[in-house]
Amino acid sequence: MAVDPILLVAAALLGLCLGSFLNVCIVRLPLDMSLVNPPSTCPRCKQPIAWRDNIPVVSWLLLRGRCRRCGEPISRQYPIVEAAVGAIWVAAALLYGITLHALAAALLGTILLGIGVTDGRHYLIPNEYTWGGLVLGLALSLAGGADGFLNAVLGAATGFALLFAVAQVGQWAFREEAMGGGDIKMMAMVGSFVGWKGVLLTVFLGALLGSLIFVPLSLRKKRLVPFGVFLALGAAVTFVMGDAIIAWYQHFLHGE
Known part of the structure; x- marks a missing residue:
C-alpha cells in the first residue's frame, strides 16, 4: 500500500521511541520496578544516562556499545529491540496504510515483542x-x-x-x-x-x-x-x- 514517505519516517521514529520504552519495560517489569523512577543509570558506575546517550539505536552506535563514563558494555538488546519496534511500525504502515488496523498491528507487534523477550529471559x-x-x-x-x-x-x-x-x-x-x-x-x-x-x-x-x-x-x-x-x-x-x-x-x- 502506497504511503507518504514522511508518514513512514514518522512511523519509524515513533516505533524507535516506543522501542526504547519497551526496553525499560523488559528490564524493569520482571523486577517489579517503576517504569519512571529512578532514571536509567549505568549498572556499573551508576552514572545517570544523559539524553544524548539515550537516542534510540544512534547513541548505542556512537558509543560503540559502551558506557560513556566507565566503558561498561551495553547490551545489544537495546538497539535490537529499538530497531525491531521501528520496523514493526513501518511494516504496519506499509501493509495497512495509515489506518486503525495498522495501529492495532503496530501495538500488538510491540506488545508481543516485549512478551517474547521477557518470557524468554525470565519465564514471566x-x-x-x-x-x-x-x-x-x-x-x-x-x-x-x-x-x-x-x-x-x-x-x-x-x-x-x-x-x-x-x-x-x-x-x-x-x-x-x-x-x-x-x-x-x-x-x-x-x-x-x-x-x-x-x-x-x-x-x-x-x-x-x-x-x-x-x-x-x-x-x-x-x-x-x-x-x-x-x-x-x-x-x-x-x-x-x-x-x-x-x-x-x-x-x-x-x-x-
Missing part, C-alpha cells in the same frame, strides 16, 4: 503487557462497531478459557503446574485483537512452533519451555495471515 509475562494490551485491543475494536467489539470480547473470553482449560488438564496429568497464569492472560489479550478463530490458530501455531523448535532442546538440556515466546510468534502470524490460513483450511476441509 507481566500483567502490564497482558491487561494493558487487553484494554487496547478492546478499545480499538470499538471502531468496528458492535460487531467488532463483540468479536473482541468473544476472542478474549475464548483465549482465557482455552488456556485455562489446558493449564488445568496439564496440572492434572503431570501433577505440577504445566502453564503459567501469564500465558492464560496473554491469550485473552491476543484474543481481543484476533477474535476467537484467531485464538485457535494462534494456540495451534504456538504449540507447533514450540514442539519443533524448543521442546527437543529443552529435553536435552532440561530447560523450561517459555511458551509465551511461541504464542507471540503464533499471534503475529495469525494477525497478518490468519484470514488467509483459515480460508485455506476451510477450502481444504471441504475439498473444494
Whole structure:
C-alpha cells in the first residue's frame, strides 16, 4: 500500500521511541520496578544516562556499545529491540496504510515483542503487557462497531478459557503446574485483537512452533519451555495471515 514517505519516517521514529520504552519495560517489569523512577543509570558506575546517550539505536552506535563514563558494555538488546519496534511500525504502515488496523498491528507487534523477550529471559509475562494490551485491543475494536467489539470480547473470553482449560488438564496429568497464569492472560489479550478463530490458530501455531523448535532442546538440556515466546510468534502470524490460513483450511476441509 502506497504511503507518504514522511508518514513512514514518522512511523519509524515513533516505533524507535516506543522501542526504547519497551526496553525499560523488559528490564524493569520482571523486577517489579517503576517504569519512571529512578532514571536509567549505568549498572556499573551508576552514572545517570544523559539524553544524548539515550537516542534510540544512534547513541548505542556512537558509543560503540559502551558506557560513556566507565566503558561498561551495553547490551545489544537495546538497539535490537529499538530497531525491531521501528520496523514493526513501518511494516504496519506499509501493509495497512495509515489506518486503525495498522495501529492495532503496530501495538500488538510491540506488545508481543516485549512478551517474547521477557518470557524468554525470565519465564514471566507481566500483567502490564497482558491487561494493558487487553484494554487496547478492546478499545480499538470499538471502531468496528458492535460487531467488532463483540468479536473482541468473544476472542478474549475464548483465549482465557482455552488456556485455562489446558493449564488445568496439564496440572492434572503431570501433577505440577504445566502453564503459567501469564500465558492464560496473554491469550485473552491476543484474543481481543484476533477474535476467537484467531485464538485457535494462534494456540495451534504456538504449540507447533514450540514442539519443533524448543521442546527437543529443552529435553536435552532440561530447560523450561517459555511458551509465551511461541504464542507471540503464533499471534503475529495469525494477525497478518490468519484470514488467509483459515480460508485455506476451510477450502481444504471441504475439498473444494
